[in-house]
Amino acid sequence: MKLDPKVPTGPIEKSWDKARFELKLVNPANKRKFKVLVVGTGLAGSAAAASLAELGYEVEAFCVQDSARRAHSIAAQGGINAAKNYPNDGDSVWRLFYDTVKGGDFRAREANVYRLAQVSNSIIDQCAAQGVPFAREYGGTLSNRSFGGAQVSRTFYARGQTGQQLLLGAYSALMRQVGAGAVKLFPRREMLDLVVVDGAARGIVCRNLTTGATETYSGDAVLLCTGGYGNVFYLSTNANSCNVTATWRAHKRGAAFANPCFTQIHPTCIPVAGAHQSKLTLMSESLRNDGRIWVPKKKGDERGPADIPEEERDYYLERKYPAFGNLVPRDIASRAAKQVIDEGRGAKGALSVYLDFQAAIKRVGEDKVREKYGNLFDMYHHITDENPYKVPMRIYPAVHYTMGGLWVDYNLMTTIPGLFCLGEANFSDHGANRLGASALMQGLADGYFVLPYTIGGYFAGAKLAKVGTDHAAFKAVAAEVASNTAQLLAVRGKATPQELHRKLGRVMWDKVGMGRNARGLKEALAEIPALREEFWKTVAVSGSEESFNQTLERAGRVADFLEFGELLAKDALTREESCGGHFREEHQTEDGEAKRDDRNFSHVAAWEYAGEGKEPVRHAEPLTFDNVHIAQRNYA
Amino acid sequence: MDNHDGGKGMNLTLKVWRQKDSRDRGGLVAYKVENISADISFLEMLDILNEQLVAKGEDAISFDHDCREGICGMCALMIDGQAHGKDKDATTCQLHMRRYKDGDVIVIEPFRAKAFPVVKDLVVDRSAFDRIQQAGGFVSVNTGNAGDANNILVPHDKAEKAMDAASCIGCGACVAACPNASAMLFVAAKVSQYALLPQGQPERERRVLAMRAAMDAEGFGHCTNEYECEAACPKGIKVSNIARLNREFVRAMVVSE
Ligand SMILES: Cc1cc2nc3c(=O)[nH]c(=O)nc-3n(C[C@H](O)[C@H](O)[C@H](O)COP(=O)(O)OP(=O)(O)OC[C@H]3O[C@@H](n4cnc5c(N)ncnc54)[C@H](O)[C@@H]3O)c2cc1C
Ligand code: FES
Numbered sequence: 001m002k003l004d005p006k007v008p009t010g011p012i013e014k015s016w017d018k019a020r021f022e023l024k025l026v027n028p029a030n031k032r033k034f035k036v037l038v039v040g041t042g043l044a045g046s047a048a049a050a051s052l053a054e055l056g057y058e059v060e061a062f063c064v065q066d067s068a069r070r071a072h073s074i075a076a077q078g079g080i081n082a083a084k085n086y087p088n089d090g091d092s093v094w095r096l097f098y099d100t101v102k103g104g105d106f107r108a109r110e111a112n113v114y115r116l117a118q119v120s121n122s123i124i125d126q127c128a129a130q131g132v133p134f135a136r137e138y139g140g141t142l143s144n145r146s147f148g149g150a151q152v153s154r155t156f157y158a159r160g161q162t163g164q165q166l167l168l169g170a171y172s173a174l175m176r177q178v179g180a181g182a183v184k185l186f187p188r189r190e191m192l193d194l195v196v197v198d199g200a201a202r203g204i205v206c207r208n209l210t211t212g213a214t215e216t217y218s219g220d221a222v223l224l225c226t227g228g229y230g231n232v233f234y235l236s237t238n239a240n241s242c243n244v245t246a247t248w249r250a251h252k253r254g255a256a257f258a259n260p261c262f263t264q265i266h267p268t269c270i271p272v273a274g275a276h277q278s279k280l281t282l283m284s285e286s287l288r289n290d291g292r293i294w295v296p297k298k299k300g301d302e303r304g305p306a307d308i309p310e311e312e313r314d315y316y317l318e319r320k321y322p323a324f325g326n327l328v329p330r331d332i333a334s335r336a337a338k339q340v341i342d343e344g345r346g347a348k349g350a351l352s353v354y355l356d357f358q359a360a361i362k363r364v365g366e367d368k369v370r371e372k373y374g375n376l377f378d379m380y381h382h383i384t385d386e387n388p389y390k391v392p393m394r395i396y397p398a399v400h401y402t403m404g405g406l407w408v409d410y411n412l413m414t415t416i417p418g419l420f421c422l423g424e425a426n427f428s429d430h431g432a433n434r435l436g437a438s439a440l441m442q443g444l445a446d447g448y449f450v451l452p453y454t455i456g457g458y459f460a461g462a463k464l465a466k467v468g469t470d471h472a473a474f475k476a477v478a479a480e481v482a483s484n485t486a487q488l489l490a491v492r493g494k495a496t497p498q499e500l501h502r503k504l505g506r507v508m509w510d511k512v513g514m515g516r517n518a519r520g521l522k523e524a525l526a527e528i529p530a531l532r533e534e535f536w537k538t539v540a541v542s543g544s545e546e547s548f549n550q551t552l553e554r555a556g557r558v559a560d561f562l563e564f565g566e567l568l569a570k571d572a573l574t575r576e577e578s579c580g581g582h583f584r585e586e587h588q589t590e591d592g593e594a595k596r597d598d599r600n601f602s603h604v605a606a607w608e609y610a611g612e613g614k615e616p617v618r619h620a621e622p623l624t625f626d627n628v629h630i631a632q633r634n635y636a
Numbered sequence: 637m638d639n640h641d642g643g644k645g646m647n648l649t650l651k652v653w654r655q656k657d658s659r660d661r662g663g664l665v666a667y668k669v670e671n672i673s674a675d676i677s678f679l680e681m682l683d684i685l686n687e688q689l690v691a692k693g694e695d696a697i698s699f700d701h702d703c704r705e706g707i708c709g710m711c712a713l714m715i716d717g718q719a720h721g722k723d724k725d726a727t728t729c730q731l732h733m734r735r736y737k738d739g740d741v742i743v744i745e746p747f748r749a750k751a752f753p754v755v756k757d758l759v760v761d762r763s764a765f766d767r768i769q770q771a772g773g774f775v776s777v778n779t780g781n782a783g784d785a786n787n788i789l790v791p792h793d794k795a796e797k798a799m800d801a802a803s804c805i806g807c808g809a810c811v812a813a814c815p816n817a818s819a820m821l822f823v824a825a826k827v828s829q830y831a832l833l834p835q836g837q838p839e840r841e842r843r844v845l846a847m848r849a850a851m852d853a854e855g856f857g858h859c860t861n862e863y864e865c866e867a868a869c870p871k872g873i874k875v876s877n878i879a880r881l882n883r884e885f886v887r888a889m890v891v892s893e
Contacts, residue, residue, distance in 0.1 A: 067762065069806055072702070122782070125783065126777070126780070128785035134795070136792045161707065164805075239703040278679065494691050496690045540691055548657070549695075549698075551695075
């Protein structure tokens, strides 16, 4: 396998212009002749599908939910970054680029990140024009707030529902194209495999989740916009259906998987309440604009928050990182929370820290706080039965986002020609740690402003024979998919898919979670295959194949997580350094910060699938930093 | 006996709508769940029941859900005759078992409407909403067409009002709660969002006419001002939006003549 990142040469400010100029174009009349299959209708998928249809391509779009509007992007809360510099506080494309590379702990491709920062402003323009109701100042201009890892206010938002509003904007653009007949929509379909013909991605095999039928779809290119794999940890802030299935199966067909161990643990989530918890709920990073994080100074302090006087509180982020205070990047805030909790200084001596709004409420009043964060406070109240306007929130870190994903070149193409990967599903722009409000930016950048250009370059240069679903390759892959499903149903064991998923989650969280070490990782590498074996002996999948069957859906996803989890642990074990969200306890500075090893690990690890039971092959794409001065991150 | 989460749990009887597929007639089936913690969510309670069914080799109860935090609009249960159950301004997934007591009998049914056919058990087909949106729920602006965002000024209060309307999660509770199974609140929310914003003006008339027509074509009922939709809406969307929709509709009829 050869990794060619196809990064344009020359000054970084010009590289995207240069790349666009050099990409061959498909003339308008010919675009109609190309069919693109877009898997996933989140920000990345909806934006790409709509934009491609506007350009004249024939598009088919797929998602697992009953409507394209329900993709997990809908749940994003806090905001989206852009380098508009509307607040006049010193922001620029360069600064957004710089902050993102640094925030990612110098493990992202400079040219990709620069392009992301460059197109960020067009995203805001596009979304505003679509009627996305962004927050506004009294004069009618757009409002901004601050997010972690930045000292400027560059985050645009729609209350605590920014993802919802951006997705509904993209969805409306998509619906317009569906109404115009330019996009065909296939909801309640789960892509279960990729069809490769003559080395190029030519189609997909899906399960129709309503009827259970195995369906095949052919096209000239396939876009995977299928989101992140955080649910490999069982509990995460992701929606229940988030999965690794589409990218994992594509990986098994030849797409390299990059940096799977780069996972993000978000510092501010509602803590686990009990054994039957089915998901964790995020409390947006935006809350750290006004909320102050603290724990008691004393170990094992059992007093309620109101009984702990000011001088006995440790506002540990403000103390350790005075320059950024509560707005340090997520990996740093999460580890700091773990540290104080490990010291026995959690809220009421337990597994949480306080996020306190009393100072803000005193300063601006409860109404202003409600206007900014009302829906988040309500969510918190529903779940915990505590009123955060009166008592501080109790929060704890939780798995939230995955920086790793399918390896893509500068054009967002994977190692399989014709297979592109967008949004959270690819590995590209966030390095080892994503800054808040940058995932929405990346998903929409990929979908609206990058892929619609780069795909043309592929079509113009490729010689694609006519291939339909009657091609033998489709029949073969469909048969494999059907046999896999039959196997799941044939086990007839007693362990529910959830139960097995919970077991995997425990291993992943305990040994491949916030703090990783060689011993734990090796244990995980022994336990995951054993669990996989247990799965195939004991899984209980009731119901039938030819019907709506959520147990079967879940089982298939868990089976893939059980394979993928091993690769994640392997990647974590081989990366003998700490960087961003990947914290190897063996590699830390004296004050417990991540210690990178730039000499040996300034690269992307891209894994090649070598076949069932065979060791995957690790390839490295070297990273060079010509524009950003590489240094130990410092937020103090 | 202690429940899994520490305290002593509740024992409940659930009467759940089971229906094999869209052709099946369906009916209520009673299940007992035991030792349920007050702190878990309603859907987690159903998860527990489902895991028990699956372990016994029985078909799990199908119900839609995804985000489990009140934003995706996927969950949609009629609980004791109320869309999303008894909590105000909350979706089914936000309902917690602390709202119930030991010995309660709970009836769980799908959202019912002619335009929302049952797919299986508690799952319904809400694609009619997508089709209404396709008819006109958008601003026609291709990618790359937009000028600088701050060239369109939107007064703060207008933006807030548009945001109130745009908060709709498309769950369909308004339809399920309405005695006429009308989709007026859903359509009104979308029409209002755009009517309040300058971006929505060029297509203002076309949009309201097309969306209203699509709504009627899908078989949703008429609005007779019952206000049940507002009471059931988990996002607190107000019926004043319906008044705006009606004004927009009349205005569009006049303008387009
Ligand atoms: C609670 C929460 C809050 C967040 N808040 C923010 C924020 O404030 N700012 C920010 O920048 N980022 C935020 N993020 C991150 C951000 O929301 C996501 O990274 C981003 O929305 C992902 O978009 P996407 O288009 O890549 O994928 P998704 O939105 O996850 O969409 C995936 C799509 O793929 C489909 N799909 C998946 N698998 C298959 C399959 N096998 N077959 C067919 N279809 C499939 C799904 O149906 C869906 O349509 C948040 C994330 C969470 C969890
Ligand atoms: S599951 Fe998403 S709103 Fe209830």
